[in-house]
Amino acid sequence: MTKFGIEFVPREPYWKIIYYAIQAERGGFSNLWVTDHFNNRNVYVTLTATAVYTDKITFGPGVTNPYMVNPVFTAQAIATLNELTPGRVVLGMGAGDKTTLEGVGVEVEKPLTAVQEAVDIFRKMTGGESVAYNGAVFSVTNAKFLFKPKGQIPVYVGAQGPKMLELAGKIGDGVLINACHPKDVEYAVNSVREGIRQGGKKPDDVDVAAYTSFSVHEDLKKATKAAVPVVAFIVAGSPGMLLERHGIDLKKAEEIRAALKANDWSRAFSGVSPEMIGAFSVCGTPEMCTDRIALLLKSGISQFVVGSPIGSNVREAINLITEKIIPQFKT
């Protein structure tokens, strides 16, 4: 059965996120992801509150990075969470957002190696091993927890470029793909499958999740209005190759980038075209979103993650997904 995940950004206060988390769990979502950026509220505090107020939903950081947070600390936090709610915790690990990290003076160097080493260290530490690790990015001389971590914790690797996607397929129990359009998902899944093959695993061994920018409303205009700001930022941050794949005029993308840089929101948002919305979000009425999700599933994903903005009214949007979308995929 298709899994549905939901992403929350702890820029929102904890009580809103927990309210929605309880609602999502009751509505049939199986996974909950909380983003990790230094300029929002802390991911592990938010996840701890989630653990206390929910009963069955699987949750984890979506995603943390090894530059800002040392993988030994990540292992400690996740292992502790797994004591609180055994079997419900997963780790989402990626290379991090370059712009955000540079803002705190952290350089993103050797991202593939950093992620691979971080996952290695995480698995050894949460496996209760005494760790001596001499990697190209991380070095651990002698680390062991003074408590016994419980169980194996699945690791999802967040990936976008072809090499990271391959690595994710090779080392991950799951992969989080930042993509909304079937063309991009298909492209990504091919790279992931190559990694799965290299890792000597079967495709079903790896949960491949499309981490989407999502907006649903019965009124298409309202759904679109909510998606526009998020899509503007995605377009501004996308490489030319990706924009060209969707036939997006590079000049228009550059205009949006310049407007965002100048904090001219209205100019930036007015530059977002329907093509951009279609390429970089899953947006529309419940029926339209259902059709798009069905296409993405055909492209090879096993989990669909509903990400920001979710809708103009998040509570209503979760109800729509619960009542009109998820039931379409129950077989």
Next chain:
Amino acid sequence: MVTVKDKESTNVSNRKGRINMDYRKLSEMIPAEKWAVLSDKLIDLILTSKNDDRMPSQVANVILRQWQNESLKSETGLTALLQAAILLEPEKVVVSLNELQMTNVTEQVKELLKS
């Protein structure tokens, strides 16, 4: 020795205690058949409010516990929701109560806002 800070802290907790009593009285005035519809409106006001910083964590925690136990539509749930909604969106609460034709409750809320 009681310091100025201690006195301020005591005053704050007394105010919160008094406010809680006021909200309890308010929710007691609401007929049971309107609990569900009012609860729904108040939740929406709270979750869409831009005045997040006005939410006291004690009240937020009560709301979450009630939501977890599926009892936000009870009198206890309504008390917490009323308190939160009036702190975050006082004018919108008055509009919602008027829409539900709860004139006496509206008047009590207006009195509470004056005090």
